[in-house]
Amino acid sequence: MDAESQERFREFVESRSGALLRTAVLLSGGDRHAAEDLLQTALVKVADRWSRVDEPEAYVRQVLYRQQVGRWRLKWPRREVAVAEPPERADDGGEGAAELRVVMRGALARLTARQRAVLVLRYFEDLPEADVARILGCSVGTVRSTTHRSLARLRALAPELAALGPATAGIAPPRGISPVEVRP
Incomplete structure (x- = not known):
């Protein structure tokens, strides 16, 4: 260089x-x-x-x-350890944003690596399904089904996200799915 x-x-x-x-x-x-x-x-x-x-x-x-x-x-995946840590720096969003970040980080840590990758690419990076499929080397249908299952699992793992409201959840649901639906 x-x-x-x-x-x-x-x-x-x-x-x-x-x-x-x-x-x-x-x-x-x-x-x-x-x-x-x-x-x-x-x-x-x-x-x-x-x-x-x-x-x-x-x-x-x-x-x-x-x-x-x-x-x-x-073949021998490393074990992931979920650690609940407060964020290192606070945003201007206040306490609610910090709490949301901690909850979201903990919930994401409990997803599989593939589920986490799909959600990060789709919603954090805001990439279309076709781009996510190309990056991960899978079909668009796989991205859609993984997204659907991942969001359902995320809602099950962190029902407290429902209390924060859909606008603050940071993850938009796929078409046809209600923003936050938590059933007992």
């Missing part, structure tokens, strides 16, 4: 690492250490190809997703 490319890469990492780390945290189920490892691995892979990358952020995100997919396809 020449000096100019190296400087552009350094500037990219400095400016976008916070957003990329937040995505990695969501993909890793709230485990910050695993997220840092995931992001570090993705950035190392991107650094090797930096001079040929047209859209750096999109490329890094795709590497992040593929790395995470590779982790849950391992």
Whole structure:
């Protein structure tokens, strides 16, 4: 990598690492250490190809997703440990936003890695189903069914999200599904 490319890469990492780390945290189920490892691995892979990358952020995100997919396809998957931690920094949203973040992070951590990846791509990254299918290497139908099952499981795992209301839940339901429906 020449000096100019190296400087552009350094500037990219400095400016976008916070957003990329937040995505990695969501993909890793709230485990910050695993997220840092995931992001570090993705950035190392991107650094090797930096001079040929047209859209750096999109490329890094795709590497992040593929790395995470590779982790849950391992023959001997690592055990995930769900840890309830308060957020590291508060948003301007106040106490309700902090509480929502903690609840959502805990609920996402209890989903499977595939379910979590689909929800992060669909709702956090706001990607269409076709793009999610392409990134994860599956069909659009698989994305739809996984999204449906994941949202149902998320609602079952964290019924307290229903009390916060659909507007603050941060996840829009798929078409034809009521925003928050919790049955006893």
